[in-house]
Amino acid sequence: MFIDDMDGIAYAVNNEIHVGARYIQGITGDVKTDIAGVLYHEMTHIWQWNGNGQAPGGLIEGIADYVRLKAGYAPGHWVQPGQGDKWDQGYDVTARFLDYCNGLRDGFVADLNKKMRDGYNDGFFVDLLGKTVDQLWAEYKAT
DSSP states (O other), rough: EEEEEOOOOOOOOEEEEEHHHHHHHOOOOOOOHHHHHHHHHHHHHHHOOOGGGGSSHHHHHHHHHHHHHHHTTTTTTTTOOTTTSSSSSSSHHHHHHHHHHHHHHHTHHHHHHHHHOOOOHHHHHHEEEEEEEHHHHHHHHHH
């Protein structure tokens, strides 16, 4: 892990996590909890598949925030379940949607990640849950 003088919160590249020193300095709450959540998110990027660059960026970020959510490090400012404009909006919105999908079939997110090893298409949702991602999003929004 590296602490850098940079804009933004953090990023992962290869096997490195870079965290912004200015971000850390600006944390007003519990620093340990905040940084732990950031590290869960960034560590996920190191280990997750991205569909060889074919997966939507919002899905990639959403999976990372899903791991943060399940680890118990979701910040209070995240959207509540059911909020958001589209399933692959990213980060907290997509994390909440993925949590809903995982509730329909335990292990869904892990299996989705496995399928993304060699490529990506929205049909993975049908393969794993029997419905299109748009059907799932509509049902999620209606709950």
